[in-house]
Amino acid sequence: MRILVVGGGGREHALAWRLRRDRSVTDVVAAPGNPGIAQVARCMDVRADDHDGLIGLARRERVDLVVVGPEAPLVAGLADEMEASGVAVFGPSAAAARLEGSKAFAKDLMLRADVPAARSATFTRRDWEEGPSGVLSFLDELGGPAVVKADGLAAGKGVVVAETRDGAAEAVEAALGRGAFGEAGASVVIEERLEGPEVSAFALTDGRRVAPLGFAQDAKRIGDDDTGPNTGGMGAFSPVPSVDASTAERIRAEVLERTVAAMAAAGIPYRGVVYAGLMLTEDGPKVLEFNCRFGDPETQALMPLLATDPAERLLACAQGALVDDAIELDALACVTVVVASGGYPGDHRTGFEIAGLGEAASVEGATVFHSGTAERRGRVVTAGGRVVSVSAVGGSLAEARDRAYEAASHVGFEGRYHRTDIAALAAKEEGT
Ligand code: AMP
Ligand code: GLY
Numbered sequence: 498m499r500i501l502v503v504g505g506g507g508r509e510h511a512l513a514w515r516l517r518r519d520r521s522v523t524d525v526v527a528a529p530g531n532p533g534i535a536q537v538a539r540c541m542d543v544r545a546d547d548h549d550g551l552i553g554l555a556r557r558e559r560v561d562l563v564v565v566g567p568e569a570p571l572v573a574g575l576a577d578e579m580e581a582s583g584v585a586v587f588g589p590s591a592a593a594a595r596l597e598g599s600k601a602f603a604k605d606l607m608l609r610a611d612v613p614a615a616r617s618a619t620f621t622r623r624d625w626e627e628g629p630s631g632v633l634s635f636l637d638e639l640g641g642p643a644v645v646k647a648d649g650l651a652a653g654k655g656v657v658v659a660e661t662r663d664g665a666a667e668a669v670e671a672a673l674g675r676g677a678f679g680e681a682g683a684s685v686v687i688e689e690r691l692e693g694p695e696v697s698a699f700a701l702t703d704g705r706r707v708a709p710l711g712f713a714q715d716a717k718r719i720g721d722d723d724t725g726p727n728t729g730g731m732g733a734f735s736p737v738p739s740v741d742a743s744t745a746e747r748i749r750a751e752v753l754e755r756t757v758a759a760m761a762a763a764g765i766p767y768r769g770v771v772y773a774g775l776m777l778t779e780d781g782p783k784v785l786e787f788n789c790r791f792g793d794p795e796t797q798a799l800m801p802l803l804a805t806d807p808a809e810r811l812l813a814c815a816q817g818a819l820v821d822d823a824i825e826l827d828a829l830a831c832v833t834v835v836v837a838s839g840g841y842p843g844d845h846r847t848g849f850e851i852a853g854l855g856e857a858a859s860v861e862g863a864t865v866f867h868s869g870t871a872e873r874r875g876r877v878v879t880a881g882g883r884v885v886s887v888s889a890v891g892g893s894l895a896e897a898r899d900r901a902y903e904a905a906s907h908v909g910f911e912g913r914y915h916r917t918d919i920a921a922l923a924a925k926e927e928g929t
Contacts, residue, residue: 499522506566510533515801519807521806529541545569551570577590589767593765600619601686611755635687639687644656644665698772701769702770707753714923752773753773772792837913845912862890868886889903
């Protein structure tokens, strides 16, 4: 099988790396890729938002399957266009990608399908112009802290968790009255604030059948102990000890299966990966959001655990013909530590030479995935906020964690930063 991976970050490196080891895969092409991906795939200089360029490339390379990494091209209809030109795509149509692209759409679907989620209501600019009373009375109904979310894609910047009703009202005013979330916030979802540990569930689906891939947890804040501003993700690990077998089964049945069935019933079959962001509340798991693609950096912690070769499964999902929904994971753990540029997620400089990548990769169980790197005169340099994702597998989270941190310690560049507590609590919890 010949595969084209679309994207150029750590997630796509992990996908390309795992697909390259797949026994049914003969060739992996990536667009645009990055210097790390270039070690496992042929990188082509076509951007992820250049749909015509990608379709041309897929046809020229006679690929059997396109695997799309980021959400933006999916929401913009890349899968539809690719399929119309006769190329199979792992990733949902634009209509189905609304599960991520519109929180209001996702909320409505969950309500109809009885998928457990926070109580919520959606408000538009027009609602707001007619007066704040609708918003205020819904906030009174919630009667406490509330979360205000931009309806559309806001690159992780469209959520305000407000401690008080007034704080929430202010966030709504900012979004609907003053455009604080930009166009993504022309409508907002207001929901009750939930409490509990957050986990991410991943499953493959062909639109009918659901093949669970497992659970991961990512570290979103820049600082240890979840302090400081939000980032794209500073680390991840899998499995998640707080997800026991009965919780996992509940998430499969009540969240993943119901969501996929509801999409099919609505005439919008969802094919690709379902990524559910969940909170494990006292009343059971509840959905915070859906994503229509793999997580970054969760994928860097999931791919090294896959025992089942994924390519045939991904192709079957693309074709609506998933027969075998068993996915075997190695009975191991994986921990991913992101090494970032100093200053990230704020201003940061790039272009620094990265040392120690070989030493890092030679640590037992470790793999270095490139998140934001570039090649300059034969050297690998920093080219983004998140620079590399260092993953390591082990017989336990504790072992994987030790190896990942040992490997990460070899990666050197000016101003480098990483969190020191990725999977620390989980490693203590496991086996207890
Ligand atoms: P989202 O983009 O919907 O995943 O929201 C981003 C982050 O905001 C989540 O990872 C949570 O930490 C937080 N969040 C979102 N919804 C809620 C909620 N209903 N209650 C508490 N925290 C939330
Ligand atoms: N790690 C969060 C995300 O991929 O959205």
